[in-house]
Amino acid sequence: MAPPNQLCLVLVIFLSIFSLSSLPTSAIIPKPNVSLPLPSSQLVENLCKGKAVENRRFCLKALSSPKIIAAMDTTQLGTLIMKLGAANAKATLNVCNEIIKKLGSPQALKALNCCVEAYKYAILSFEMVSSELVEDPQTANYDVAVIGPEIANCEKELINAKVQAPRLLAGNRFMKYYVSMGYEITSTLELENPNEY
Numbered sequence: 692m693a694p695p696n697q698l699c700l701v702l703v704i705f706l707s708i709f710s711l712s713s714l715p716t717s718a719i720i721p722k723p724n725v726s727l728p729l730p731s732s733q734l735v736e737n738l739c740k741g742k743a744v745e746n747r748r749f750c751l752k753a754l755s756s757p758k759i760i761a762a763m764d765t766t767q768l769g770t771l772i773m774k775l776g777a778a779n780a781k782a783t784l785n786v787c788n789e790i791i792k793k794l795g796s797p798q799a800l801k802a803l804n805c806c807v808e809a810y811k812y813a814i815l816s817f818e819m820v821s822s823e824l825v826e827d828p829q830t831a832n833y834d835v836a837v838i839g840p841e842i843a844n845c846e847k848e849l850i851n852a853k854v855q856a857p858r859l860l861a862g863n864r865f866m867k868y869y870v871s872m873g874y875e876i877t878s879t880l881e882l883e884n885p886n887e888y
Contacts, residue, residue: 724732732760741875749868765883769824769831769876776838776869777817783862784810790856802852804846806859813866815837820873824880832877839870 694715753775762768787806794800816838824830846863849856
C-alpha cells in the first residue's frame with residue numbers, strides 16, 4: 692500500500708483535474724474582448740516616424756482604426772488627423788466644464804476659463820485646418836502650430852492655480868501629440884506640393 696503522503700498528493704491532483712474539467716473553457720482561457728490593433732499603413736508609419744511627432748507610440752495607436760489605415764493619400768490622412776484632434780479637444784473641453792462645476796476658488800476658475808478658451812480655439816483651428824489642407828497647407832501648418840502655445844498657457848495657468856486635474860492634464864498631453872501629428876502632416880503636404888503655394 693502507498694504511504695499516506697502519496698495518497699494525499701494523488702487525491703489532490705485528481706480533485707484538481709476533476710474540478711477544472713467541470714468548469715467552462717472560457718473560465719480557464721479567457722476570450723479577449725479587445726480587438727487586436729490592425730497593422731498600420733505605410734502612410735501612417737511614415738507620418739509617425741516624422742521629426743515633429745512627439746510620441747510615436749501614441750501616433751501609431753491613435754491612427755490604428757481601419758478608416759485611417761485605409762487613407763489613400765496625405766490629404767485624406769491629414770483630414771482624419773484634424774478630426775481626431777477636434778474630437779479630443781471637444782472631450783477635453785467637456786472635462787474642463789465638469790471641473791468648473793465642482794471647483795469654486797477664483798484662481799481655479801480663472802485657470803479653467805483659460806483652458807476653456809484654449810480648447811474652444813483648438814476645436815475651431817482643427818476644423819478650419821481640415822478645409823485648408825487642400826487649398827493652402829502652409830496656412831494649415833501655421834494654424835495647427837499655434838494651438839500648441841494655447842494649450843501650454845492652459846497648463847501653466849493650472850499649475851499656477853494649483854488645480855489638481857489629472858484628466859485635464861492628460862487631455863493637454865494628448866492635445867500636444869495631436870498638434871505635433873497635425874504639424875507633421877501639414878509639413879509633409881507643403882513638401883509634396885512646393886510650387887502650388
